[in-house]
Amino acid sequence: MDEIELIARIKANDEQAFTKLVHIYKPIIERFAFQFGIKDDQISDIVQETFLRIYRKIDLFHEGKLSTWIYQITLNITRDYYRKQKRQRRILDKVQRKHKEERTNGYYFEKHEHMLIHESLSQLELNYRIPIILFYFHDKTYEDIAIILNIHLTTVKSRIHRGKKKLKNAFEHLNRDEVLVNG
Amino acid sequence: MDKNFDTLLREMKDSYKNIPSTIETEQVIETVFQPRRRKRNWIRSSMLAFGTICLFVLITWAVTNQQMHSGDTEKLQLEQFFIEKKREFRDSIGIENVDQLPNVVEAKKWLERYDDTISFDSEIIREKVNQLLQTPLMQVNRLNEKDSSEGLIDLVTVMENLKVPLQTYLSQLIRKHDIDANELHKIFKLQYVPQKYDGPADIKDFLIILRHQGYRLNKVGSDILSLQVDFVWIKDNVKITDKNEKIIAYYELLGTIIDRNQPGVNNAYNIPWNEFDTILLEIETYLDKYDQEDVPSVVWTYLNDYLLGGREVGEELDQQVRNELEGFIRIHSDSMFAGFAKNALHYYETNGWISKGEMVSLAELDAISYVNHMLPNGTFDYVQEKISKEQEEKLQTFYEQYKLKRDSALLRGLEPEDVLHLFLFAHKAEDEKSVLSLYAKDNTKQVANEIQNQQVYSRMVHSSPFYFVNKEENRTVFTFKVEMNTLGQIIMDKDNQGIWKIKASTILSQ
Numbered sequence: 001m002d003e004i005e006l007i008a009r010i011k012a013n014d015e016q017a018f019t020k021l022v023h024i025y026k027p028i029i030e031r032f033a034f035q036f037g038i039k040d041d042q043i044s045d046i047v048q049e050t051f052l053r054i055y056r057k058i059d060l061f062h063e064g065k066l067s068t069w070i071y072q073i074t075l076n077i078t079r080d081y082y083r084k085q086k087r088q089r090r091i092l093d094k095v096q097r098k099h100k101e102e103r104t105n106g107y108y109f110e111k112h113e114h115m116l117i118h119e120s121l122s123q124l125e126l127n128y129r130i131p132i133i134l135f136y137f138h139d140k141t142y143e144d145i146a147i148i149l150n151i152h153l154t155t156v157k158s159r160i161h162r163g164k165k166k167l168k169n170a171f172e173h174l175n176r177d178e179v180l181v182n183g
Numbered sequence: 184m185d186k187n188f189d190t191l192l193r194e195m196k197d198s199y200k201n202i203p204s205t206i207e208t209e210q211v212i213e214t215v216f217q218p219r220r221r222k223r224n225w226i227r228s229s230m231l232a233f234g235t236i237c238l239f240v241l242i243t244w245a246v247t248n249q250q251m252h253s254g255d256t257e258k259l260q261l262e263q264f265f266i267e268k269k270r271e272f273r274d275s276i277g278i279e280n281v282d283q284l285p286n287v288v289e290a291k292k293w294l295e296r297y298d299d300t301i302s303f304d305s306e307i308i309r310e311k312v313n314q315l316l317q318t319p320l321m322q323v324n325r326l327n328e329k330d331s332s333e334g335l336i337d338l339v340t341v342m343e344n345l346k347v348p349l350q351t352y353l354s355q356l357i358r359k360h361d362i363d364a365n366e367l368h369k370i371f372k373l374q375y376v377p378q379k380y381d382g383p384a385d386i387k388d389f390l391i392i393l394r395h396q397g398y399r400l401n402k403v404g405s406d407i408l409s410l411q412v413d414f415v416w417i418k419d420n421v422k423i424t425d426k427n428e429k430i431i432a433y434y435e436l437l438g439t440i441i442d443r444n445q446p447g448v449n450n451a452y453n454i455p456w457n458e459f460d461t462i463l464l465e466i467e468t469y470l471d472k473y474d475q476e477d478v479p480s481v482v483w484t485y486l487n488d489y490l491l492g493g494r495e496v497g498e499e500l501d502q503q504v505r506n507e508l509e510g511f512i513r514i515h516s517d518s519m520f521a522g523f524a525k526n527a528l529h530y531y532e533t534n535g536w537i538s539k540g541e542m543v544s545l546a547e548l549d550a551i552s553y554v555n556h557m558l559p560n561g562t563f564d565y566v567q568e569k570i571s572k573e574q575e576e577k578l579q580t581f582y583e584q585y586k587l588k589r590d591s592a593l594l595r596g597l598e599p600e601d602v603l604h605l606f607l608f609a610h611k612a613e614d615e616k617s618v619l620s621l622y623a624k625d626n627t628k629q630v631a632n633e634i635q636n637q638q639v640y641s642r643m644v645h646s647s648p649f650y651f652v653n654k655e656e657n658r659t660v661f662t663f664k665v666e667m668n669t670l671g672q673i674i675m676d677k678d679n680q681g682i683w684k685i686k687a688s689t690i691l692s693q
């Protein structure tokens with residue numbers, strides 16, 4: 001089934017076609033939400049809400065890449081959840097976050113540096129974080145990112161460039177702390 | 184841009200593929216297509232339910248009718264009760280065959296006690312069977328229906344009780360599948376994401392049960408997995424109300440940073456000693472928020488391990504310990520634990536930087552919690568321990584000399600603690616003139632009343648083995664715990680000749 005046929009069948013309320021769409025995009029949405037910095041227990045809510053919105057608004061989709069359109073919906077919903085997430089400023093958060101990550105994420109990452117990068121990413125401003133996630137972890141081109149974020153192509157390039165610099169600084173800082181504490 | 188960093192970023196893409204799924208596809212489809220399906224299913228399930236109820240009524244009537252003509256109805260009802268409870272337990276716990284679990288075996292034994300020569304009341308047997316065949320999930324559902332803080336304690340009791348049978352079951356599974364150290368480590372690492380575990384199916388199922396019932400696994404050494412209550416699960420599953428908010432807040436600490444089973448440097452959360460300040464400050468925030476006086480005893484271990492730099496007795500302490508203590512004093516000067524850090528620093532500076540057995544006693548920790556609770560500035564500069572016999576003898580000799588002429592010049596150069604002890608000697612000896620001479624002059628009008636009010640001094644002599652000392656250039660305050668909810672204070676001032684004398688004393692009760 002190609003993309004055009006898939007869309008047509010979903011518009012015709014074909015449950016099987018929609019199930020296929022879910023199979024393809026569910027892991028992508030989960031990964032995106034996780035990379036964005038959403039708490040584990042809220043990712044499934046984002047997934048459900050994204051697919052509900054896709055189902056309800058599929059008739060409004062007419063042109064362009066389906067994946068770009070789905071990423072736009074995912075980004076909007078994820079951003080909303082992220083804003084609602086209560087930011088705790090207590091020092092407990094620092095320890096809890098670190099040890100919760102070991103508790104939940106310790107087995108995800110193949111290298112320890114990956115875990116540190118993930119933590120550094122969570123500290124990056126959204127303006128830089130989102131383009132980096134889309135470019136490095138979702139293989140999106142600059143053009144795709146420009147459409148998804150509704151910004152100029154040159155802005156995409158400069159945000160990725162600056163964001164990488166900031167990410168690297170944050171990563172090196174964390175890595176230094178780790179060496180200091182753990183040797 | 185650094186090529187290595189770019190490579191790392193690109194590798195992350197594959198690393199992120201390890202993230203487990205948070206929701207099944209079927210669930211998503213159900214959510215999206217649910218409204219249409221609900222209508223169709225409702226009629227079908229209603230008819231099914233009605234049919235089942237009819238059948239159940241018929242069978243029950245038939246059985247009951249028969250039973251009424253048989254012998255021991257009570258025993259039969261107990262057996263039915265046991266079967267029903269066992270079924271509920273099995274359905275809740277998710278283990279197919281529960282008959283070999285120790286708690287189920289124990290519940291059956293209680294049933295058999297009905298026939299014993301010393302028979303038990305059937306109500307007691309029902310109660311025992313009910314207690315033994317509870318799961319945390321069942322208890323949580325019950326708890327959320329009623330708003331009670333006692334229910335939380337019952338929940339933890341149920342969870343602690345079920346630990347043993349589940350631990351036994353786990354051990355059987357490990358033996359059955361001949362699990363080696365590597366596999367054990369995998370089970371430990373994947374306990375929070377059991378769907379990712381690709382080992383034996385029954386172990387995977389067991390990990391899922393642990394998640395549902397609120398347990399976590401601790402690794403002890405390389406070859407033992409120990410079941411513990413997951414307090415975070417309690418916090419996530421129990422409805423928080425005004426009545427239980429305080430306990431739940433404490434459970435959150437137990438589930439994340441405080442290991443109540445192995446507190447201190449050997450904690451299962453792998454929090455290093457130099458992050459114990461976080462734990463201490465969180466406890467303090469908790470005590471302040473919920474207006475609680477007594478410090479949980481587990482804090483004593485964390486506090487001592489922090490002040491001892493996580494070292495064993497006799498080990499040399501390095502610059503990191505010094506930096507840590509100085510940092511704590513500088514940044515958290517108003518913390519109730521700051522005084523202990525100051526005390527520790529003073530001790531190390533005067534005794535060499537060698538770790539000793541205990542820096543803070545339980546009594547001192549207990550006392551500071553009262554000071555923190557009752558005084559606006561609940562901190563101190565150091566702990567003055569009760570004087571040694573040798574010091575006492577020296578001071579006694581000095582007192583004997585002093586009382587002959589009560590010459591203030593003799594007091595010049597003495598520390599406030601020394602003058603205080605002289606004062607206590609004089610008080611104990613009922614030497615009124617010496618007592619008066621050790622009072623600050625402008626306070627003499629109050630002296631008569633104060634001497635009448637001898638409580639503070641008597642209590643100081645008899646009760647506390649130590650005092651908290653707040654020392655400024657010209658004023659020193661000694662604070663000590665008299666009894667629950669009661670603190671004593673003695674204030675001393677230095678006059679313009681540099682001599683310390685008693686200014687005032689007071690008892691503070693809550």
